[in-house]
Amino acid sequence: MALSREDGYRLIDCPDQELDSLLDTAGKLRDRFKGRIVTYSRKIFLPVTNLCRDRCSYCTFRKDPNEPGAWTMTPDDIADVLGRGSERGCKEALMCLGDKPELAFPQYRDTLSRFGHRTTAEYVHRACEMAIERGFLPHTNAGILTRDEMKLLKPVNASLGLMLENVSPRLSLKGMPHFSAPDKDPAVRLRMLREAGELGIAFTTGILIGIGETRQERVDSLIAIRELHETYGHIQEVIIQNFRAKPGTRMAGFAEPDSAEIARTVATARLLLGGTMNIQAPPNLNPHDHKLLLAAGINDWGGISPVTQDYVNPEAAWPHIDALATTCREAGFSLSERLAIYEDYIDRPDFLPAGLQPVASKLRADILEGVL
Ligand code: SF4
Numbered sequence: 001m002a003l004s005r006e007d008g009y010r011l012i013d014c015p016d017q018e019l020d021s022l023l024d025t026a027g028k029l030r031d032r033f034k035g036r037i038v039t040y041s042r043k044i045f046l047p048v049t050n051l052c053r054d055r056c057s058y059c060t061f062r063k064d065p066n067e068p069g070a071w072t073m074t075p076d077d078i079a080d081v082l083g084r085g086s087e088r089g090c091k092e093a094l095m096c097l098g099d100k101p102e103l104a105f106p107q108y109r110d111t112l113s114r115f116g117h118r119t120t121a122e123y124v125h126r127a128c129e130m131a132i133e134r135g136f137l138p139h140t141n142a143g144i145l146t147r148d149e150m151k152l153l154k155p156v157n158a159s160l161g162l163m164l165e166n167v168s169p170r171l172s173l174k175g176m177p178h179f180s181a182p183d184k185d186p187a188v189r190l191r192m193l194r195e196a197g198e199l200g201i202a203f204t205t206g207i208l209i210g211i212g213e214t215r216q217e218r219v220d221s222l223i224a225i226r227e228l229h230e231t232y233g234h235i236q237e238v239i240i241q242n243f244r245a246k247p248g249t250r251m252a253g254f255a256e257p258d259s260a261e262i263a264r265t266v267a268t269a270r271l272l273l274g275g276t277m278n279i280q281a282p283p284n285l286n287p288h289d290h291k292l293l294l295a296a297g298i299n300d301w302g303g304i305s306p307v308t309q310d311y312v313n314p315e316a317a318w319p320h321i322d323a324l325a326t327t328c329r330e331a332g333f334s335l336s337e338r339l340a341i342y343e344d345y346i347d348r349p350d351f352l353p354a355g356l357q358p359v360a361s362k363l364r365a366d367i368l369e370g371v372l
Contacts, residue, residue, distance in 0.1 A: 002226070002272075002274065003272050005220070005223050007272075008219035008268060008271075009216050011268045011271060011272075012215045012216075012218060012219055012264060012265065013215055016260070019263070022264060022267045022268070023264075023292075023295050023296045023297070024295075025267070025271065026266070026267035026268075026271050026296055026297035027270075027294075027295050027296065029270055029271060029274070029275045029297065030270055030275060030279075030297040032275055033274075033275030033276050034278075036332055036333045036334065037299070037333065037334055037336050038294065038298065038299055038301060038333045038334070038335055039299065039301070039336050039338040040300065040301040040302065040321070040335065040336075040338065041092045041303045041304070041339065041340055042090050042091050042092065042304065042306070042337055043090055043091070043093070043094050043139075043303035043304065044081050044082070044084070044085030044093055044094065044136075044305055045094050045305055045308040045309070045310065046073065046078060046093060046094060046095050046096070046127065046131075046308075047061075047071070047073065047096055047097060048073050048097040048124060048127060048142075049071065049072040049073065049097050049101055049108070049120070050062060050063050050070060050097070050098055050311070051064070051070060051072065051098050051104075051105055051108050052100075052143070053098070053099055053100045053101060053103055053104035054098070054099050054143075054181035054182065054183050054184065056180075056184065057176075057177035057178075057180075058211060058245075058249055058254075059249065059312075060246045060249060060314075061311060061312045062098050064105070065105045065107040065108060066107075072108065072111050073127075074115070078127050078130055078131075081307070081308060082130060082131055082136065083134070085134075085305075085307050085308070086134050086135065086136075088307050089306075090136070090306070090307060091135075091136060091137060091337075091339060091367075092136065092137055092139055092158075092303055092339065092340035093127075093128070093131035093134075093136035093137070093138045093139070093340075094139050094303055095127055095128065095131075095139070095140040095142065096311065096312065097141075097142050097143070099181075099183040100143065100144065101120060102120055119149075121142065121152055121153060122152070124140055124142055124153065125156055128153065128157060129156055132359060135359060135362070135363070137340040137356060137359055137363060138156060138157045138158060139157060139158055139159050139160070139161060139341075140160050140161070141161035141162060141204075143183055144183045144189070144192055145162075145192060150192075150196060151199060154200075154353060155353045155355055156355070156356075157353075158202065158352065158356055158360065159201065159203060159204060159340055159341045160196060160201050160202075160203055160204070161203065161204035162189060162193065162196075162204075162205055163206050163207070164186070164189050164190070164193065164205050164207060164221055164225060165184060165186075165189070165206075165207060165208040166186065166207060166211070166213045166217055166218070166221045167186045167190070167220050167221045167224045168217040168220070169186055169187075170212075170213075171211065171212060171213060172184060172185060172186075176212055177211045177212060177250075190228070193205060193225070193228050194228060194232070196232075196234060197228055197229075197231060197232025197233075197234045200234065200351050201234060201351070202236045202341050202345040202351045202352070203236060204235075204237045204238075204239065205225055205237075205238060205239070206238050206239025206240060206241055207221045207222065207239075207240060207241070207265075208242075208243060209241070209242055209243060209257050209262065210242055210243030210254075210255075210256055210261070212254075215265075218265055218268075219272065222238070222269050222272045222273060225273070229273075234351070235277070236278060236341065236342040236344070237277075237278040237280055237300060237342065238269060238273060238278070238279055239279075239280045239282070240262070240265055240266045240269055240279065240280070240281050240298075241281070241285065242256065242257050242286065243257060244285055244313065244316070246315070259286075259288070259289045262281070262286065262293070263292050263293065264296075266279065266281055266297055267296040267297050269297075270296070270297030271297075278299055279297060279298050279300065280299075280300040280301065280302045281298050281301070281302075282301070282302055282313075283301045283302075283304070283318070283319050283324060284313060284316040284318045284319065287316070290319075290324065290327045290328075291327065291330070291331045294331045294333055300338070301324065301335075303340075304318045304319070304321060304324070337367045339360060339363055339364060339367070341360065346360050346364065
């Protein structure tokens with residue numbers, strides 16, 4: 001039987017001397033359902049645009065159009081990254097971009113129109129088609145999408161993503177990190193997660209920890225994700241992402257969550273979400289804690305690129321895949337490549353669009369044969 005919300009509150013708040021036991025229980029649950037295999041997706045990161053109408057207090061990715069470092073990738077830029085990724089055996093094309101720039105910036109609307117598109121979703125659709133033509137499976141994280149935009153993008157995406165971050169409306173109050181970020185309204189994010197379920201889209205979401213939320217609010221957020229998954233069965237992966245304080249942001253001076261705090265949250269997530277859920281923690285944001293995160297119950301490291309940087313966290317290099325494999329082996333795990341859509345969903349035509357099935361089958365065969 002699933003643990004209750006109150007169980008979750010109790011677990012995440014367990015005394016420090018019970019932390020080892022919490023991790024042990026979570027690790028054993030992961031072992032029972034997932035074995036000692038931890039996965040990653042070999043990807044390229046395509047930051048289609050870093051223009052964003054929101055202003056989250058911790059973000060260094062977003063820019064205004066005239067700021068130094070603002071960009072929108074041209075179709076040629078996209079083709080170039082696809083070409084380099086293809087040569088290095090990457091299989092996932094991650095489209096990651098700011099939220100609704102066309103609503104805020106006329107210059108960006110002009111750029112889109114020069115490329116022959118009216119909306120970002122249309123342009124991303126074209127970028128996904130280009131990726132599929134090069135043999136990639138696209139995964140798009142473009143912030144809040146409407147139901148119609150998700151319908152447009154489903155045929156050209158193996159999966160979509162949106163971090164729930166947290167269900168607490170408190171984080172949008174004055175002085176809190178989402179005050180100037182209308183797209184971080186939890187009701188809006190929950191609406192998109194629900195509609196993705198109704199549309200049969202394999203979906204990656206997660207929580208962001210250390211941005212001013214309480215432990216109980218983390219549990220509330222995990223329960224909200226669990227309830228959506230119980231209804232629609234579409235949540236393929238839950239990311240437990242830790243806040244990193246970055247120079248130049250309004251939260252530069254905030255304390256980052258420490259290793260134990262991250263591990264207790266991962267373990268609580270494993271126990272609340274159950275043994276079958278895929279739980280990820282980003283290895284580049286926790287470079288010294290890979291073994292601790294494995295002990296706490298993760299079974300995935302997310303996307304790792306041998307070609308492109310993590311544009312959202314450019315200061316945090318992805319680990320070399322061979323080095324990560326060695327760490328996993330030392331901890332008693334084997335590192336295994338996966339696709340942008342998890343194995344459970346690949347053979348389900350209600351989730352994986354027909355046009356992507358041949359691509360997924362080929363890439364799955366490449367993984368089995370060890371083709372890079
Ligand atoms: S975190 Fe995302 S939504 Fe917030 S400002 Fe950065 S790019 Fe925009």
